[in-house]
Amino acid sequence: MATSSTITLASGAARTLPPADGIAGSNCGTPGVWRFTAAAPGPHVVLTALIHGNEVCGAHALWRVVQSPPTLARGTLTIVCCNLEAYARLDDATKGDRRFVDEDMNRVWGRLDGAPGAEATYEVRRARTIWPWVQDADVLLDLHSMTSPAPALGLVGLADKNVAFARVVGFPALLVRDAGHAAGLRLIDRQPFGDAAAAPAAMLVECGQHFSEEAFEAAEVAVTRTIAAVLDTNALPPAQPQSVIEVTEAVTIRTPAFKFEREWPNMAVVPQAGTLLAHDGDQQVRTPYDNTYLVMPASSHHIKPGLTAVRLGRLVSSA
Numbered sequence: 001m002a003t004s005s006t007i008t009l010a011s012g013a014a015r016t017l018p019p020a021d022g023i024a025g026s027n028c029g030t031p032g033v034w035r036f037t038a039a040a041p042g043p044h045v046v047l048t049a050l051i052h053g054n055e056v057c058g059a060h061a062l063w064r065v066v067q068s069p070p071t072l073a074r075g076t077l078t079i080v081c082c083n084l085e086a087y088a089r090l091d092d093a094t095k096g097d098r099r100f101v102d103e104d105m106n107r108v109w110g111r112l113d114g115a116p117g118a119e120a121t122y123e124v125r126r127a128r129t130i131w132p133w134v135q136d137a138d139v140l141l142d143l144h145s146m147t148s149p150a151p152a153l154g155l156v157g158l159a160d161k162n163v164a165f166a167r168v169v170g171f172p173a174l175l176v177r178d179a180g181h182a183a184g185l186r187l188i189d190r191q192p193f194g195d196a197a198a199a200p201a202a203m204l205v206e207c208g209q210h211f212s213e214e215a216f217e218a219a220e221v222a223v224t225r226t227i228a229a230v231l232d233t234n235a236l237p238p239a240q241p242q243s244v245i246e247v248t249e250a251v252t253i254r255t256p257a258f259k260f261e262r263e264w265p266n267m268a269v270v271p272q273a274g275t276l277l278a279h280d281g282d283q284q285v286r287t288p289y290d291n292t293y294l295v296m297p298a299s300s301h302h303i304k305p306g307l308t309a310v311r312l313g314r315l316v317s318s319a
């Protein structure tokens with residue numbers, strides 16, 4: 001019998017997580033991967049979680065699907081739990097520090113091709129193992145959570161097809177169009193998902209704050225609605241209205257002296273153009289326009305040259 005670990009949520013409540021050895025199981029030969037196929041042909045849906053080992057809400061939602069697979073009206077459903085090793089090392093005392101083993105797995109997706117080197121990190125090796133199960137998805141839903149409290153955000157890259165997919169799912173209420181990170185390619189940005197001319201679509205859902213009740217709930221809703229919308233013929237509950245925020249600028253940290261002027265809440269809206277947000281060495285970072293959204297400002301222990309400090313966005317469409 002697999003052992004489950006129990007963690008303490010931000011609210012103080014206890015939550016039992018899926019067992020690490022269960023998450024490393026499979027019904028198709030690759031650890032952490034399950035595939036379910038309906039009798040009738042249809043789209044291929046891939047659901048991924050644990051690209052970051054401490055973002056457990058997605059694993060919780062996917063584990064429920066693995067435990068009691070839905071009856072699919074059509075198509076194929078693939079479930080992938082990504083960073084098995086980081087998750088296996090997670091316990092209640094260290095849960096915030098189990099994001100990765102060697103490097104951020106959501107920056108490696110442009111480095112999988114060519115001959116695998118012996119020097120490859122755990123995350124690159126694991127990404128190579130996973131990719132064959134993901135590459136022919138028609139739609140990809142990638143589940144994450146965030147450092148600071150915020151409503152669930154659907155990151156949809158730059159392609160219109162991903163906004164259309166998010167509208168089919170009808171969740172979350174806030175969609176963010178962004179170009180990713182200077183530090184490396186995310187899974188949702190890799191071809192074919194990041195290619196506006198190719199049909200396959202992807203959305204990364206930041207479900208809420210790490211280890212919050214809200215994140216667990218949002219992950220459940222995202223998974224349930226995606227399966228129902230694409231692989232089921234039953235009516236989907238009405239969608240929430242969805243607004244789109246377009247990121248116009250990712251502020252990449254240039255110097256070790258980068259410092260925010262204050263602790264900005266995630267998704268804060270700064271009313272005035274020209275408001276000072278941060279200093280980076282002798283440079284100032286200011287809001288480019290009125291009502292600038294501050295998308296996922298980095299916490300102080302993620303301030304390192306080359307990383308993204310914050311993304312700046314504006315509301316381009318509201319439902």
Ligand SMILES: [Zn+2]
Pocket residue numbers: 051052055106144145
């Ligand atoms: Zn993440």
